[in-house]
Amino acid sequence: MGRARCRAGQPRGQFQPQRREALRGPVRRPGKGLHLTCLLWAGVQMGRGVVSLLAFAAILVAGDRANSAGAVAEGIAPGGVIRGYAFAISANDPNGDAAGASALGACKKGPERLASGSMPDNNFAKARARCKVVSTFSNKCAAVALDPKDGTPGAGWAVGDTQNQADDEALARCRSTAGANRGDFCKVTNRKCDGTAK
Structure with a gap:
């Protein structure tokens, strides 16, 4: 197992180690140098953030009505x-x-x-x-x-x-x-x- 090294403003410590076999080898975006692992993990984190924000907004609205x-x-x-x-x-x-x-x-x-x-x-x-x-x-x-x-x-x-x-x-x-x-x-x-x- 190896740790993906993410660049271009990606925060450290948020990316999990991934098996290269699971991704069928390291895939780099042309000219960017980012591993697909980094991109996938960043997308998952953004999705969780959006879901969290929507849940928080629903709680605020329900609490306000209550x-x-x-x-x-x-x-x-x-x-x-x-x-x-x-x-x-x-x-x-x-x-x-x-x-x-x-x-x-x-x-x-x-x-x-x-x-x-x-x-x-x-x-x-x-x-x-x-x-x-x-x-x-x-x-x-x-x-x-x-x-x-x-x-x-x-x-x-x-x-x-x-x-x-x-x-x-x-x-x-x-x-x-x-x-x-x-x-x-x-x-x-x-x-x-x-x-x-x-």
Whole structure:
């Protein structure tokens, strides 16, 4: 067994001894003076490095999602939901404070149109002014359900381990506040999952 002598910037100590018989004799690249052994070993090491970098990147992404946070912000106008209701859900923020700030900012800004399709009025502005963070969560899902007709009291939000669980709870809360004649009109209007939840 002999040790391949590698040149042209190849680091020392990284190349394993190879049997010449395994390579069918020393093969040199024309004009370079490098053994095929060196080239093969360098390729193996580069491949391992790429695989290691990809694995490390996957771990960082998974760890980042596992450490993420979400929040729900809600605003109710004076006189109740029937007078005006604002909400927002934030997910995959770096921590609870960031999630709360994101949800609160979105709640205060409000949508350009309401669930009914109409433009927000003065009561909706009063609801936005009263927005506050009502829940923070990590690796869970959140949902908001509303009766889309303006001037109705049906509204509810929920956080659950899965999106289906959050949707079902939000719908149940909306139906419980909508009244007997409007409960069936409740529908989930906003939903998000945080981190690894689905």
